[in-house]
Amino acid sequence: MPRPRGAGDLARARVLVAVGTDTHPFDRLVRWLEDWHCGVDEDVGLTVQHGHTRAPAVPGAVTFLGHGELQTAMAEVDLVVCHAGPATILEARRHGHLPIVVPRDPARGEHVDDHQQLFARRLGAAGMVTLAETRxxxxxxLNAGLADPLRFAVAADPNASEARRAAVEQVGRIVEELVVASAGQRQRARWWPWARPDRNGERR
Incomplete structure (x- = not known):
């Protein structure tokens, strides 16, 4: 669970926003965050890791966080908002957060393919993340989290290194399957509507 707030923190929720290190800009998320922050700026303490995206017009913007800095931030905040990067999602859950996930959209130039959307939707359906695909x-x-941060808390297990390694491997397999399936569907729809790939992705 996130660390308890001190008496001076009672009026301010702490929110971490992380877009990862992908070189594609994620201006849409930054714009949505700016829109939201205008009405809650006195109630929220922000840390925004914006990477290659333009720096948001909010306090607490930082280009990148080192691994240790990210761990510290996740341990101290009430809410985590992130892109659908598997490692970021796993770290958020390891620190006791149900992350609010905004997947990158390749149609908007935010990624090279749609694996983040497919992955986030699968996790959202399983209740492992809170999916947010619209503003x-x-x-x-975010407003629900301000009203009740415990709504976005899960049981933390910071010492489960073996379980975490297994989870990372499983996530990697799921993402790979989703990417292969998505690429296959796009190719069939465009070129070979009659063909179906076999288990190895080869066309029959």
């Missing part, structure tokens, strides 16, 4: 969904989730 309204993100703002609704």
């Amino acid at each position: 309204e969904a993100l703002i609704e989730a």
